Amino acid sequence: MKNDFDAYSDFYDKWNETFTSDIPLWLEYAKKCGSPVLELCCGTGRILIPLAKEGIEISGLDVSKKMLDKAKEKMKKEATDVRKRVTLHQADMRNFNLKKKFHLIFIPYNSFQVLLSIEEQNGCLNSAYKHLTAQGKLMISIFHPDLSRAEGVLRSEGDILKDYPQSGDMTQIYSNQFYDKAKQIIKVRFFVDTNKSDGKFFRKTIDLKMRYFFPAEFDRILYSNGFETEELFGDYDKSPLKNTSPFMIFVAKKRS
Template identity: 55%
Template sequence: MDKYDMIAEFYDLWTKDYKVDIPLWLEYAEKCGSPVLELACGTGRVLLPLAQKGFEITGVDISEKMLEKTKEKIKKEKDDVQKRITLTKGSMIDFDLNKKFNLALIIFNSFQLLLTQKEHDFCLSCVHKHLNPNGKLIVSAFYPDLTRPEGVLKNDRDKPIPDYPEKGDLTEILYYQFFDHAKQITDIRFILDTVKLNGGLKRREFDLKLRYFFPAELERILISNGFEIEEFFGSYDKSKFTGKSPLMILVAKRK
């Protein structure tokens, strides 16, 4: 199974309470206006709230299962919301939508799924081509904490997820990570442990690699691909970026 398709199985459970970023994306959608483009839109966590607020939005994702889950959610929306949404299966580094946008979003660490400079350039070239003059791009990425211990099993949830994947099951999502400092890649191993109703245990594992960036480096990548940095935040409350910030949120204008 493709790693992104596997993530799609539990993505909504993993992120269902994560809404802290939505007001910021809505704010910039208000400033820029429709249409909006979201790359790596996943299961519609951000795409749907924007459409519900009246914005025309196109979502691109490489995972068929992610898009299937998004389509299931869209069917439950009112007709006017459904009409504002367009979904496209495709890669962030090679897409042609034959349409221009006022705002593009590559958020929730999605840009970090691209591991090489060539992929960064291909992606941003596509985005640049799809933005209207003075259109804006927002990229959000985690700020690397290289002091975090490697190989230590972690669980970010207080208790197991009930009734997943089947009624009566209890599932824990665990992970550990290692750093490749030369390539600036963090290699994360996810472990899904499910205790079945009959007492059996099922374990599934998969790896995910993410490229980590440093602030000046991420700025340079955007500037070298035809963007002008307008704002640089360290959190969703728009506080100024510092060395202790958890995030890097860059708002850039197409030149």
Template identity: 35%
Template sequence: MENLYDHWADVYDDIYAYLTEDKDFYLEWAKDSIGPVLELGCGTGRITIPIAQNDVDIVGIDISPKMIEVAKKKLEEKKVTSKIDLLIEDMRNFQLNQKFSLIIIPFRGFLSLLSVDDQISTLTSIKKHMHRDTRLVFDIFVPKEDIISKSDNLLYYFKDVSHDSRIGHSEVWHKTDYDLFNQRISSKVIVDEIGDKGKVINRYYKDFEIRYIHRWEMFHLLNSCGFKIEDLYGTFSYESFDENSNEMIWVAKLA
């Protein structure tokens, strides 16, 4: 996993600019906490920076130096003056010598852990940074059987991305393969940069891999690692989880 996401740093914000529904959710949790907040897998600061802009002390860690570099540049551009620390750390084994009132892992960051051992190591590291009233809040998607059983590995169109700073736009394509035995999803993202004449002027390939987790698997993992589950939501609007939910948003504390 080390430095795996460095090659995403230059395009991450453009591709995932559509992600907005989780921002208010995590911001609300951060504002309601007494601080400080810890974010694991902070990336380019998509969630971290808005929290800091609301005068909440926050520490963001990410394994990618380039992601952290982009986040720091955004801090300078936005002239954020709140207390915010961005650190290059591995969520599987970090030691910050500090406890937090809230620990968050937005946008399915927990799924970047590709083995049960990595998941346990991460939860063990998290526990060292919690006190009795700390809440751990994170989201993962629901692995729907009708989707993961279709491993055709076909290339499909994902979205268009506009560029504010230059002419043209980008077309984003996905190619996904499912390993049902190991519960892994391997994705190849192809980004075609389209010039003002409608022709492809650059093409970039971005790969990533995640390990999906079923509901009761996550339930037992949290319990076995010494956590008590307080809530499980199915949406970022706090709707209860049910068989139609696409998201699993977990809230846990120390048992």
């Protein structure tokens, strides 16, 4: 099973419309580090566009043409000065060359976790290293594994999407997950259920595999790729990582 990121492009923004709580943290570090900054896995520009609106010169890289097309569509509605601050690249984070250096490179919203093998993870960190200025920061936000979360349980993934895909339609997204503990991989299946306005029902399923990491392990991965962790947060409010924290947000610099 190969991850298919184009599959989310149509409903990604509607689905994540209310998720904005991470943006202030990315903005804070973008301002602190200074422009230009690079977002790896920028998707539809959920974070990238608000940062550009705040005056940040930002490049976004993503492998999915369809996700980037959505970002471009949204950019059209922005003022010229905002558009000028944004550069989009269709490329693979496992190996990229933008011929430019950045003061901040960040990988938000668990996106690094789609890199399942050590080779893929090293490839991405190696490319990031080459694109980071000497004093620059690398930030990666991944989830803090909670292996007590029941497997196979169907969970709602947020509010009903009204008028999606068409006017009068109602779409609800659910997911379930299973662990491959030997490989440290979570297998997630999303069920995108649509009740059409004419009473017909459609289900689309999307599979996603994500590698989960433990805190010391990730610290070590960063270290072995030339970085050292400076700060580690457990949530977007910068609270320290604790047992119950939902995320692990690493702030790293180049190792001297």
